């Protein structure tokens with residue numbers, strides 16, 4: 488779970504995560520979530536935060552009104568691991584429930 492995802496495994500993981508891409512400036516994955524309004528954006532963040540805390544794996548994110556820019560990496564591993572792919576999938580799942 489803490490092994491860095493590289494090569495074909497990483498490409499495969501990203502292909503399974505629509506909207507997620509490699510970060511420009513570091514070993515991380517990123518996605519911009521756009522909701523209908525602030526209330527939906529913050530509601531989503533609240534639900535994600537509770538799951539992230541249980542996973543002991545925490546997102547970096549920036550919220551401006553209805554947009555949330557998320558960056559995921561595993562600090563311990565210095566890059567992207569299965570934990571980031573798992574949290575990304577959970578974020579997508581919770582967003583899908585909101586719309």
Ligand SMILES: C[C@H](O)[C@H](O)[C@H]1CNC2=NC(N)=NC(=O)C2=N1
Pocket residue numbers: 543544545546559560561562563564
């Ligand atoms: C001590 C604690 O378990 C670690 O610092 C956890 C907390 N949350 C974390 N979140 C993320 N994204 N990466 C980590 O390596 C990480 N490590």
